[in-house]
Amino acid sequence: MPLPQRSYQDVKIGDALGPAEMFLSKDQVRAYARTTGMWVPRFTDDEGARKEGLPGMITPGNMSLALLSKLVTDWIGASAAKLVRVGTTYRQPVLPDHNITLQGFVTHTSDADRTAEMDIWIENEDAERLVIGTATVHFTE
Amino acid sequence: MNGSAEPSKRVCEVRIDMVDYDPNLIGSVFEVTDPVPVTAEMVKDFCQAIGESGPLYTEDDAARQGPHGGIVAPPSYAITFRNGRQFFEHIPRFGRQGFDAGKDVEFVAPIRPGDTITLSSHVKEIYEKTGRTGSMVFVVVRSTLKNQNDEVVAHVDHRFMNRP
Numbered sequence: 001m002p003l004p005q006r007s008y009q010d011v012k013i014g015d016a017l018g019p020a021e022m023f024l025s026k027d028q029v030r031a032y033a034r035t036t037g038m039w040v041p042r043f044t045d046d047e048g049a050r051k052e053g054l055p056g057m058i059t060p061g062n063m064s065l066a067l068l069s070k071l072v073t074d075w076i077g078a079s080a081a082k083l084v085r086v087g088t089t090y091r092q093p094v095l096p097d098h099n100i101t102l103q104g105f106v107t108h109t110s111d112a113d114r115t116a117e118m119d120i121w122i123e124n125e126d127a128e129r130l131v132i133g134t135a136t137v138h139f140t141e
Numbered sequence: 142m143n144g145s146a147e148p149s150k151r152v153c154e155v156r157i158d159m160v161d162y163d164p165n166l167i168g169s170v171f172e173v174t175d176p177v178p179v180t181a182e183m184v185k186d187f188c189q190a191i192g193e194s195g196p197l198y199t200e201d202d203a204a205r206q207g208p209h210g211g212i213v214a215p216p217s218y219a220i221t222f223r224n225g226r227q228f229f230e231h232i233p234r235f236g237r238q239g240f241d242a243g244k245d246v247e248f249v250a251p252i253r254p255g256d257t258i259t260l261s262s263h264v265k266e267i268y269e270k271t272g273r274t275g276s277m278v279f280v281v282v283r284s285t286l287k288n289q290n291d292e293v294v295a296h297v298d299h300r301f302m303n304r305p
Contacts, residue, residue, distance in 0.1 A: 003195075022192070032190040035183070036221040061241055067215035068192045073195065073215065080208075083216050087245035089300075133243075 003077035006116045009091035011106060017075045017102035017118060024059065029096045032063045059094035064131040068120045071102045072135045080141035084115070088133035099125055104135070114139045143303060149227055160278050162233060166264045171231040176257035176289065177222055184214045184254050187221065213251035219286055219295035220246060226283075233267065235278040236305035242279065245298040250288075257289045278303045 031044040038060050041048020046056040065088045072083050093099065104120035115138050122131040188198050193215050196203035202214040232239070252258065265283040267277060279302055286295045 024248050028190065028192075031186075037223055062220045063191070064214070064219075064222060065244055065246070069217035070191055070193055070215065078227055082208075085245070085247050086217075087298075088240065089243040089245065100231040130187070 004075065005078045006081075007079070007141050008081075008109075008116070011109055011116045011139075013106050013109060015057055015106040016103065017047040017071055017103070017105065019121060020071055020074070020098060020102045022097050024094070024098065024100050026057060026096045029057065029059050029063065030064075033060060033089055036060070036062065038062070043135065054093065055095065056115070057096060059096055059133075061088070061090045064088060064090065064122055065133070067102060068104075068122065069077060071120060072118070072137065073102060076137060079139065081137050081139040084138045086120075086133060087135075088097070088131055092128065092130045094122060094124075094130050100130075106138055107134075160235065160267050160269045162267050164289040166233060167266065168263055170261050172225045172227055173261045174225045174259055175221075176259045179214065179218075179252060179254055179256045179258060180217050181212070181254040184212065184218065187218055188215065191215070192216070205218060209251050209253070211253065216251075216295075217246070218252055219245060219248060220297055222260055222284075222286060224260060224262060224284060228262060231262075232282055233264065233265075233280055235280075235303040239280065239303040242300045242302035246299065247296040248294075249296070250281045250292055252286075252288070252294050256294075258294065259287050261287070262283045264288045276305055277303055285291045 022109065029045050033039050040094040042052050042054055042058055043060050044057060049057045065086065069083060069086050072086065077106060101123050104118045106116050106118050115136050118135050120133045120135055121129045123129050197207045197209065197213060198215050201212060262282055262284040265281040267280050269278050280302055282299045284297045285293055288294050
């Protein structure tokens with residue numbers, strides 16, 4: 001599938017990012033924990049996570065931020081633009097071995113800066129927003 | 142966009158500055174890490190872990206013809222660099238133990254295989270908020286990432302929440 005290519009003039013408030021649905025497996029979370037040096041029980045092992053008072057192993061907040069950043073860079077695709085800022089707030093743990101949906105929409109554009117602001121979030125099967133955030137994309141064309 | 146942007150602006154808009162703390166804490170760098178090398182293998186593993194297959198990050202030929210002239214790490218690779226052993230000891234606490242409430246990241250320049258990255262960290266701000274669940278004190282610690290050429294590649298603001 002060709003990568004999206006849009007200019008700043010193409011972007012409108014309300015434009016959607018995603019939705020991107022995915023099954024986030026425990027193995028994928030463990031792979032992230034392994035490669036980023038976050039190999040601790042809360043991110044790798046249900047039993048170890050329960051000893052910390054958690055319902056089971058959870059997804060690192062950094063991984064949620066990475067997945068949301070990817071939602072934005074996928075939206076940028078081959079456009080002459082780059083992700084310049086992302087911010088996240090962790091509201092509830094993201095539990096692996098569940099389906100999650102990543103999505104967002106453009107909330108603001110600035111002709112002066114040639115930037116687009118967007119709200120982004122991760123929700124679970126019950127449409128609860130587990131991680132919310134904002135991002136800024138700067139267009140050079 | 143440049144290094145002067147304030148990633149946590151939205152949070153600050155509702156803050157209440159009632160927290161008692163030593164103002165000398167703000168802005169003083171308390172830790173600089175040893176340089177960490179970035180290898181092509183590390184970037185590849187990271188891409189696999191987040192399901193990234195974009196050509197700028199994974200395909201040599203396509204990346205060479207792209208805006209960065211070669212493979213770069215996905216932007217969020219910036220948050221994989223670990224702070225030093227003393228990092229948490231330097232984060233002021235208010236009441237019960239704090240937890241990671243979120244991050245704000247400003248991506249300034251791409252991180253490439255072959256780079257070595259150093260983090261320097263300081264307390265950026267401390268503020269109080271009152272929400273539905275009561276009073277909370279937020280401590281924002283900024284880690285600035287620089288490469289081997291002393292160029293800033295990213296600012297990472299770690300937002301820790303404490304309940305007094």
